[in-house]
Each structure stands twice: as structure tokens, then as C-alpha cells.
Amino acid sequence: MNREALQRYSLAVISHLLLVAAWHFFVVVGKVPKFVMPSPWETLQALLVPNYRWVENITVTSVEIFGGYILAVVIGVALALVFSWSRWLEMIVMPLLVSLNMIPKVALGPLIIVWFKYGIGPNIMMAFAICFFPIILTTARGLREVEPDLLDLVRTLKGSRWQVFIKIQLPGALPYIFSGMKVAAILAVAGAIVGEFLGSDRGLGYLMLQVQVTLDTAAMFMAVILITLIGGLLYLLVLGLERLLVVRDARLQ
């Protein structure tokens, strides 16, 4: 790591620590009641309550987020690939998808529960529904963005449609796929939590509703932090994969 990067990372860490410190002093100096805002230390202590079954709830929420997300990536990319091969199919299905995208996915929650009861499955579907569109839309766009002159170059060599796809289109679309995946990573978290709010018997979102009744704000804070950490982890994994697969210059900022 060079000096500039080191400096950037340490500044980022410092700003986060400053936020926690500001939080601490705000609560302590302002004598804020615990049920309004717990201190960082009280928030951490919420982890010690065995009743809250943190490990199980973290696992459930993670499965929902990662499950819905991976499903959305696989299906979104696959459908975009199919569309890039069949213009007819794209012209029929794509407008439909754009219209469906207008539906606020959250509004589908009660319906999903009616159809599939509640539990991990419907919450995976909710996460999927909310992060599927950005992936298919950016992938389809990436597959379309091929320089016409480059196609001419391949045509003079009598290259096949498959060669264009595998050597030019698909690697060229990768940066777009990743930009969609990054947007979707954040949405997937929101989808899973909304799903848990609407109907579930496990997960961090469910836990938040439970402790809301007893006004255990510290546990709510802890749950929010954990949800954020799961989302952050997903985002970092996607970033890492992007670094591995996409040449620096080709990455979309």
C-alpha cells in the first residue's frame, strides 16, 4: 500500500472513531436517557442478552440478504444475456420489466406473505425483487455498449457472433454488471429487513420489532449496526471481486 492510500484509509478510520466518540459524549454529557439513545458501551452490552439469540438472528438475516442478492445476480445477468441474443425477446419482455420496476417492491410485501406465508423464503424473495432490476438493467446496457468499429473489425475477419460475445461483449459488460451489483448490494439489505418487518419470526428486523415493545433501544441500535455490517460485508465482497475481475481503467466510478 502506498503512502497516499495509507493516509486515506487511516483518515477514514479516524472519522468513524470520531463519530463514535461524538455519540458517546452526546449521550453522557447530555444525560440522554437510555431508552432514547444508549451510549456506545450500552449498545455493545445488548449483545450479552441471551434471549435475543443474536447468532441465530444474524444468520437468518444474512441468509436472506445473500440469498436474495445471489439469486438476483444470477437471474438478472442470465436474463440480460438472453436478451442480448434475442432482440425479439428483449423487445417483448424488457418494457414489461421496466413497468414492473415502477411498482414499489415494498408494497408487494403483504401479498408475498398471503401467497407464501412468512419466513426466510418470502424475505429472500423481497430482497431479490428489490435488487433484481438494477442488475438486469445495467447488464443489458453494458452488453449493448459495443463500439460499432470494433464490430466492423471482427466482421472483416468473418468472426462469429459467439466470438464477438465472448471476446468483446461480455468482458466489456463486466464493469456495468459490477456497477449494478454495487447498487443492488445496498438494496438487498433494505429488502430483507422490510420483509422481516412485514412478517417473520426470526432475523434482526424481527428482533427490532420485539425489543421496540420493551423500549430496549440499545438492542435496536445493535441490530441496526449489525445489519449495516452485513451490508458492508456484502459490498466489500463485491468490490473485491470487481478488483479481481475488472482492469482498473475499465471500472465505472
Next chain:
Amino acid sequence: MMAEPFIHIAGVKKVYRTRGSEFLAVSEATFDVEAGELVSLVGPSGCGKTTLLKILAGLHSYEAGEVHIGSSTQPFDPSRDIGMVFQSPLLLKWRRIIDNVLLPAEILGLPMAASRNRARELLALVGLAGNEDKYPYELSGGMQQRAAIARALIHDPKLILMDEPFGALDALTREKMNIELLRIWQEAKKTIVFVTHGITEAVFLGTRVIVLTAGPARMADNFKVELPHPRTLDMKTNEKFGEYTRRIYRLLGME
């Protein structure tokens, strides 16, 4: 003895039709190119020079006339004997320079080990030795265009078609690339058709210059450039050079 030309174009005409209106892109194009020539196609935008180049590449159809490439001594295979260079280098960002050069070899299914060696030689020929493993973004615009020229040569085509390849470069780099191109042309011994709107560039590079005019598109002139090789930059100030450029300026109505 009259040698059989490598390229024979006679009375070629191309019309674009869009929503009922017609646009004459090329007309009265008639000229021959000998094997090993570097022919400049020069003219303003809309004169059909790029269209004509794409007709030669087999990418465009045409309404009338005939196009024949190849001779008994130089048979021509349209899928293997065309190398193309465009205004933009069009290198694939995710491939190293050498792998960019190898793209046509991959598409044609040529033996890769031999092609890889050839790619190294070609990169040396275009002045990019030592840059094989870099990515395009690590090279300047001029260097990227050199790599694009190496890519056009990788499958050893007989004909190189260049569409304003130095149009996006700054003036000094462009002059340098002109001299480099002449050197590469002489070493690689290829027939080159070079499209440009630069009048001095057309004369400086060409063994022959074909002038196309716009509105309506037609071929206005076709003359041999009697300047010795290797060409040097000081030739641009000699009288003969000036006569050639004035001749083109006159045809384009700029004098």
C-alpha cells in the same frame, strides 16, 4: 508491360436511403491500386471516403460498378487479408497490449504460439518493444494507435485499410506517426489504403492520391506522387510538394 492491379475499382456508386430521401455517398469511383502502394483517399467530410473504404473491406454493399481485389500473383482472401485501423485505437481495455494485438489471430484461429512471437516482433516494429504486458490505459494515444497498427498486421494481411488513424492525435505526434507509418509500410511491404482529410498528410504519405469531393460525392482526381522514398519532413517545403497540395486545394474549392 502493364501489371495486373491489386485493387480494381470501376464506376462504384453507393446510395444511402433514409425515410424516402436518398443520399449519394459515393459515385464515379474508378481507380486501380498496384500491390505495395500506399494510396491516400482525401476529401472533406461527406465525400464518401470512409464509405469507399468500407466497401473495400466488404462491410458495405454498393449499387453499381465493380470492385475487385487480388491478382494472379497476389490472391486475396477477404477473411484473412484485411487489416483495419480506425481513428480510435479501439483496444480492449481489459487486455494487455500483446493480447490486444493477438485478437485477430484468435478470431481466425491461427496457431497461438507462433502468433505470440509474431506479435512481439510487430510490437518491436511499431516501436512498442517492452510494452507487451501493459494495459492500454498505461499508453499514450499515439502508442495505443501503434498497437492498433500492430494488431492490423498480426494475421499478415495483404491489404491494410486505415480510416483517419491519426486524426485524433495532436499535430506533432501525427507528424511523427506519419514517418513511422512510412517506415512500417516499407518494412512490412503491404498495400495500404489510407483515408484522411489532411491534405498534406495525404501527399506526404501517398504513392498516389485520390481526391474525393462532396455535394455531390464524386471522385475528382487520381494522381501519382513523384516524391522519392524515404520521405522526409523537409520535403513538405519543397516546390513539388506545394504543387500537389495546391492541386488538391483547388479541387476542393479552397483556392
